[in-house]
Amino acid sequence: xxxxxxxxxxxxxxxxxxxxxxxxxxxxxxxxxxxxxxxxxxxxxxxxxxxxxxxxxxxxxxxxxxxxxxxxxxxxxxxxxxxxxxxxxxxxxxxxxxxxxxxxxxxxxxxxxxxxxxxxxxxxxxxxxxxxxxxxxxxxxxxxxxxxxxxxxxxxxxxxxxxxxxxxxxxxxxxxxxxxxxxxxxxxxxxxxxxxxxxxxxxxxxxxxxxxxxxxxxxxxxxxxxxxxxxxxxxxxxxxxxxxxxxxxxxxxxxxxxxxxxxxxxxxxxxxxxxxxxxxxxxxxxxxxxxxxxxxxxxxxxxxxxxxxxxxxxxxxxxxxxxxxxxxxxxxxxxxxxxxxxxxxxxxxxxxxxxxxxxxxxxxxxxxxxxxxxxxxxxxxxxxxxxxxxxxxxxxxxxxxxxxxxxxxxxxxxxxxxxxxxxxxxxxxxxxxxxxxxxxxxxxxxxxxxxxxxxxxxxxxxxxxxxxxxxxxxxxxxxxxxxxxxxxxxxxxxxxxxxxxxxxxxxxxxxxxxxxxxxxxxxxxxxxxxxxxxxxxxxxxxxxxxxxxxxxxxxxxxxxxxxxxxxxxxxxxxxxxxxxxxxxxxxxxxxxxxxxxxx
Numbered sequence: 001x002x003x004x005x006x007x008x009x010x011x012x013x014x015x016x017x018x019x020x021x022x023x024x025x026x027x028x029x030x031x032x033x034x035x036x037x038x039x040x041x042x043x044x045x046x047x048x049x050x051x052x053x054x055x056x057x058x059x060x061x062x063x064x065x066x067x068x069x070x071x072x073x074x075x076x077x078x079x080x081x082x083x084x085x086x087x088x089x090x091x092x093x094x095x096x097x098x099x100x101x102x103x104x105x106x107x108x109x110x111x112x113x114x115x116x117x118x119x120x121x122x123x124x125x126x127x128x129x130x131x132x133x134x135x136x137x138x139x140x141x142x143x144x145x146x147x148x149x150x151x152x153x154x155x156x157x158x159x160x161x162x163x164x165x166x167x168x169x170x171x172x173x174x175x176x177x178x179x180x181x182x183x184x185x186x187x188x189x190x191x192x193x194x195x196x197x198x199x200x201x202x203x204x205x206x207x208x209x210x211x212x213x214x215x216x217x218x219x220x221x222x223x224x225x226x227x228x229x230x231x232x233x234x235x236x237x238x239x240x241x242x243x244x245x246x247x248x249x250x251x252x253x254x255x256x257x258x259x260x261x262x263x264x265x266x267x268x269x270x271x272x273x274x275x276x277x278x279x280x281x282x283x284x285x286x287x288x289x290x291x292x293x294x295x296x297x298x299x300x301x302x303x304x305x306x307x308x309x310x311x312x313x314x315x316x317x318x319x320x321x322x323x324x325x326x327x328x329x330x331x332x333x334x335x336x337x338x339x340x341x342x343x344x345x346x347x348x349x350x351x352x353x354x355x356x357x358x359x360x361x362x363x364x365x366x367x368x369x370x371x372x373x374x375x376x377x378x379x380x381x382x383x384x385x386x387x388x389x390x391x392x393x394x395x396x397x398x399x400x401x402x403x404x405x406x407x408x409x410x411x412x413x414x415x416x417x418x419x420x421x422x423x424x425x426x427x428x429x430x431x432x433x434x435x436x437x438x439x440x441x442x443x444x445x446x447x448x449x450x451x452x453x454x455x456x457x458x459x460x461x462x463x464x465x466x467x468x469x470x471x472x473x474x475x476x477x478x479x480x481x482x483x484x485x486x487x488x489x490x491x492x493x494x495x496x497x498x499x500x501x502x503x504x505x506x507x508x509x510x511x512x513x514x515x516x517x518x519x520x521x522x523x524x525x526x527x528x529x530x531x532x533x534x535x536x537x538x539x540x541x542x543x544x545x546x547x548x549x550x551x552x553x554x555x556x557x558x559x560x561x562x563x564x565x566x567x568x569x570x571x572x573x574x575x576x577x578x579x580x581x582x583x584x585x586x587x588x589x590x591x592x593x594x595x596x597x598x599x
Contacts, residue, residue, distance in 0.1 A: 043349070044068040044342040047127050054120045061113040062171040068106035069175075069181070069316050073309040075099045078303025082534055113168070121163030128155060131345060142416035150224060154337030161334035166327040172320035179317035186306050186313075193292055194314045197285045201321035204281065208274050208328050215267045216332050222260040226253070243471075271329065278325050282318070289314040338533035360424050360432075360440050362390040362521045362552030364411060371406050380406045383420070383577040388568075390425075390520075391550040393543060395563050398572035404556045405446060407572065408523045411554055412443055424521070439463075442514035442522035446529065448506050455483055456490035459512045473512040476545060478538030479505060503530035508538065515542060522546060524555045528562060540565055 075095060083092045136151040162165075184191030217524055232252060237541055293307030302310070365388070371381040382405045396404050409415040410422055413429035422429055429437075439461075450458050459470045470490060474480040482505060486492040501509070507530045514522060524543075528536050536559075543565045546553050557567070563569065571579040 021235040042342045044338065044346045046126070047124065050122060050127070051120050054116055058113045058116050058167065059171055061109040061116070062168070065106055065113065066172055066175040066178075066181045068102050068109070068243070069179075070313075071099055071102040071106065072184070073313045073316075076205050076309040077303075077305040080308065081303045086105065113171075117167060118163045121159045124162060125155060125159045128341075128345075132341065134349040134350070135344045139344060141414060149227075151341060153489075154341040154344075155363060157330075157333045157337035158341065161330050164327065164330065164516045165323060166331055166334070167321040169327055173324065176317045176320055179313050183310060183313055183317070184586075186310055187296055187302055189292060189296065190289070190302075190310045190314070193289060194317050197289075197314065197318050197590055198321055199282070200281060201278075201318055201325065204274075204278060205321060205325045205328060208325055211270055211274070212267075212329050212332050215263070215270060216336065218261045219260070219267050220336070222256070223262050226256045226260045248484045261514060274325070278322065282322060282401075285318055286311060286315060340374075349453060360437070362550075363422035363425050364388040364521075364552065364554075365426070366420070367423065369407075369410060370409055370419045371403070371415050372417045373521075374417065378575075380575055381410065384577055386570070386577060386580055388552065388554075390552050391547070392567045393547050393555065393565055395551040395566035395569045396554060396556045396572065397558075397569060398578075402572040403575045405525055408443075408445075408525045408554060408556060411521075411523055412441060427465070439517050440520050442516075442519035444507075444510050444514045444524045444527050446525045448503075448510040450494050450506060450509060452494060454488075454491045454493055455486075455509060458509060459490075459516050461513060461516060466560050469516055469518075470512075473516040474509075476515055477512045478534065478541075479508045479512060504532055507531060508535055511539065511542065515546075518549070518551075520551055522551060522553045524553070526556050526558070528557065529558060 041525070078095050079092070083095065132151050132155050132397065139151070167398055180191055180194050180198065183194045290311045291308070293302065293310045296302045297307040364386075366384045366386045369381055369384040370379050372379045384407070396407065398404050406415055410418060413422065413434075424432065451462070453462060456465050456467075456470050459473055460466065467490075471480060474483055474490075483490055483492070511524070511527060514524065526541055531539060543553055545553065547565065547567075555562070557563065568580065568582060570577065
């Protein structure tokens, strides 16, 4: 015999900096964050490796494009050193036609390699967008539902770098050595000068990398903090307006926004300084190389054609390094995004094909179930062991903070930080396919969240709408007639209906969603919180209907009159099972006496 005492335990705020990784099935796993890098043996690296053939073709066409970059050099050599001396118009015509033909081939090679990169970037995005969505969802689930668009931004950054001019800089960079070698053949001084300018540009690239990398991460972090703060407050606009909190929240947002703007301004100013310095070096390089060529031509070491050609050839040698400098910020963004995306995909791997797809019966077994929260030393649930038969209705009682809602989430496999086991029909939740398991589960959380779309789509969980099942679920919760009175009935958008529906009606729509498809296991977290008498009567009828159909129901309740539909009562207190048994009949002499359970 056990007596439930009313006790209130203040909630403990989770610390988001924990590194504990737990599977949603109730078993804790320890994973170390994988090291980043474009050549690491990770899921993202393996996807990138699939495009090695495309990058090979890009390298081949880069070869032709860079070889044909020598065309202007050879043309000017022939023009000044042969045609101008011989005065042959036919030779001039022939050389010009050949040069134009080479330019056409070079332009075709440039177009093909650009097209290959664009298509490869699109295919790369297509190969990863579904996995990124699933992994980002799993991450948000583990972090308590805080929305983060960072994974999608990271995927976009990597795709844009792969599709842009960044890879060209790396494919063209080896040709710098060939161009310098040609300059050495023309004259050693030309080669020495070209090496000097190349080293100068390379030093600028490394210096830019150091400066940009040091500023880029704080800028991105500040942007994420500002956007996350704004999103969280906009979701509660009515509360902010009603309580007069707008001024205080605006002040805090302005502080975050000013910090972000200051960091962006510093980063932009640094970028402009680097661009200005790069232009100065490039323009100086052209003039100084032309001056050096002129000096050598005056002394008779090279011809006039070689002087002009050396200037063009030196520009070709420095061009890949200049491109590398110009795309360095994009490369840094892509590298940081790649590392974050790589860590995300490896931390939340794709479910294996061995997941069980069999229909469930609803038998639940808890074996040493312990649930914790990040930043909290004491577990919320501590070593729970219990057995619940299929088709049983279990009422969960306990004071505030006893762990009732946490247990409800553990039963569904959506609480992140757990150890021990939650067995469904004898199998861990991790052994089952979530896509196959979801339609067989019903869940009504404390905070009802209805999504953009029609009422029918919300009840049907945004799958293919089965009109009969939608109406059946709405009828079981007693809202069918209410929905028909709306202007568009079941097709009424939730955005329009949101201002027309009361809290109780929204909760009953959420209950209809939980009952849609006749799930075998239903978990209801305080389902009567916003219901009136008619709503509670509909709730009792729905639970009795589920019980008659052999469905397993867990129901967190505080109202005594709802306990009449329960087969057993589970009493939680401070994370432990205080009692599990049959509800004792209330004392007719004292209806307000504590609830008693026969173990």
